[in-house]
Amino acid sequence: MTFSLTQDQIEQFDRDGFLIVENLLAPDEIEDLRARVAPLFRWEFETGLHPDETNWREGRDRPDVTRQLCNAWKADRTVARTVLRQDIGRACAQLMRWSGARINQDNLLWKPSGGGKPLGFHQDSSYQTWITPPDMMTCWMTLDETSAEGGTIAYARGSHKWGLAPPISQFHAPEDYTAELRAAAAAAGQAVELVPIVVKAGGAAFHHGRTWHGSGHNTTQRERRALVSHCMAAEARFDPRAVGYIYGRYRRWGTTEMDEAHFPILWREDGYRSPFIEAFLKDGWRFA
Numbered sequence: 191m192t193f194s195l196t197q198d199q200i201e202q203f204d205r206d207g208f209l210i211v212e213n214l215l216a217p218d219e220i221e222d223l224r225a226r227v228a229p230l231f232r233w234e235f236e237t238g239l240h241p242d243e244t245n246w247r248e249g250r251d252r253p254d255v256t257r258q259l260c261n262a263w264k265a266d267r268t269v270a271r272t273v274l275r276q277d278i279g280r281a282c283a284q285l286m287r288w289s290g291a292r293i294n295q296d297n298l299l300w301k302p303s304g305g306g307k308p309l310g311f312h313q314d315s316s317y318q319t320w321i322t323p324p325d326m327m328t329c330w331m332t333l334d335e336t337s338a339e340g341g342t343i344a345y346a347r348g349s350h351k352w353g354l355a356p357p358i359s360q361f362h363a364p365e366d367y368t369a370e371l372r373a374a375a376a377a378a379g380q381a382v383e384l385v386p387i388v389v390k391a392g393g394a395a396f397h398h399g400r401t402w403h404g405s406g407h408n409t410t411q412r413e414r415r416a417l418v419s420h421c422m423a424a425e426a427r428f429d430p431r432a433v434g435y436i437y438g439r440y441r442r443w444g445t446t447e448m449d450e451a452h453f454p455i456l457w458r459e460d461g462y463r464s465p466f467i468e469a470f471l472k473d474g475w476r477f478a
């Protein structure tokens with residue numbers, strides 16, 4: 191299944207700062223991904239590499255918070271097969287008018303049923319001061335049917351035009367998960383129109399790095415699992431004036447160039463795609 195944008199979808203995205211797409215994931219892709227979620231959160235890593243951020247582990251952390259791994263694609267080829275899809279990179283690039291898109295990071299999210307806690311409303315680009323251009327473009331994909339009561343992702347329509355605020359004070363399980371969103375709307379002189387993304391499993395939403403988004407409690411009896419490809423421009427480089435506190439470790443001495451092994455190029459309009467991706471999807475990491 192390959193996704194391509196229509197002109198109408200591009201216009202909707204420009205207006206709203208997000209775009210909903212049904213059936214981005216094929217039924218067997220959803221099943222394969224679902225089967226990987228629990229093992230990954232038990233830290234069973236197929237390739238032997240750990241994700242770059244492991245914010246939750248079964249048996250170690252509170253059961254009611256939203257669980258998150260970042261760059262699970264490095265640990266698991268089933269995740270990589272979806273996160274590194276060429277058509278996702280192409281759509282992200284086209285929506286941002288970039289000549290190409292590369293992975294900044296992925297997120298695997300699991301909000302438990304029966305009260306799973308919120309993620310604070312934020313703008314993704316607030317966290318991108320370590321790259322230039324400091325912009326992000328995201329494809330969020332759900333592995334479960336979503337509902338407003340199920341704590342699905344929600345977007346503030348048109349908020350990508352409000353300017354950029356700093357990172358929020360608490361991302362995971364904040365007391366007041368819309369506090370900074372309300373402050374940003376007031377500062378911009380705008381009313382908040384929240385749009386919860388209600389789609390079937392395999393549905394997706396693309397969002398601009400400046401669009402305010404977050405999610406509330408999951409009060410249903412259904413788990414809420416999602417996989418997210420966060421892209422940046424293919425020509426992005428490390429910003430020499432800033433140190434990314436996690437991803438800065440991949441900076442090489444004497445250059446601001448980004449290593450494709452960590453930040454693969456998914457699609458470029460000249461036809462380029464990081465050549466290692468296909469070998470990695472087939473074999474995983476091979477160092478010897």
Ligand SMILES: O=C(O)CCC(=O)C(=O)O
Nearest residue numbers: 309330343404405416418
């Ligand atoms: O799924 C969610 O609750 C929020 C995910 C998110 O913040 C993102 O995809 O940028």
